[in-house]
Amino acid sequence: MSSTEPKTPRDFGWILLELMGHRQRVGLAxxxxxxxxxxxxxxxxxxGEDYATEYYGSASIYALRPISEEVARDHCAxxxxxPPRPVGYRAQRQIGNDFGDTEGDEDDxxxxx
Numbered sequence: 001m002s003s004t005e006p007k008t009p010r011d012f013g014w015i016l017l018e019l020m021g022h023r024q025r026v027g028l029a030x031x032x033x034x035x036x037x038x039x040x041x042x043x044x045x046x047x048g049e050d051y052a053t054e055y056y057g058s059a060s061i062y063a064l065r066p067i068s069e070e071v072a073r074d075h076c077a078x079x080x081x082x083p084p085r086p087v088g089y090r091a092q093r094q095i096g097n098d099f100g101d102t103e104g105d106e107d108d109x110x111x112x113x
Contacts, residue, residue, distance in 0.1 A: 009030055009031040009032055009033070009038075010030065010031045011029075011030040011031075012029040012030060012031075012040075012064065012066070013028065013029070013066060014026075014027070014028055014029075014066065014067050014068060014069045014071075014072040015027070015028075015029045015042070015064050015065060015066055015067060015072075016064075016065045016067050016072075016075075017029065017040070017042055017056070017061065017063075017064055018061070018062045018063040018064070018065075019056060019060050019061060019062060020060050020061075020062055021060075025042050025044055025054060026044065026067070026072045026075045026076055026079075027042040027043050027044035027045060027051070027072060027076070028042070028043045028045075028051075028072075029041065029042045029043075029064070032055070034055060037057075038058070039055045039056060039057055039058075040055065040056045040057075040058070040061065040064075041053060041054075041055050042054050042055075042056070044076060045072070045073055045076040045077075046076070
């Protein structure tokens, strides 16, 4: 194999991933090339057959421990990694002015509607 051929990504199977900052992720992991460099892709089970996918660089990884799929799914059943309610945007007219009311925002050039 020459140095110009792409490296075959490794599959790590089910893991407990520990990250700097005391974060843990449990899921199915493998290497994936992103922007010319290798990153760890972890697919974290959520509801049913759905997954939340996250990518991490090797510098952020503190430890990686192989675990069984059964242990991984039990762990994930109690901890959904997705935000409970994703943040959305409010309409500008609901933001209000510096005094907390929404009256007159239509006439304010700093707050076009």
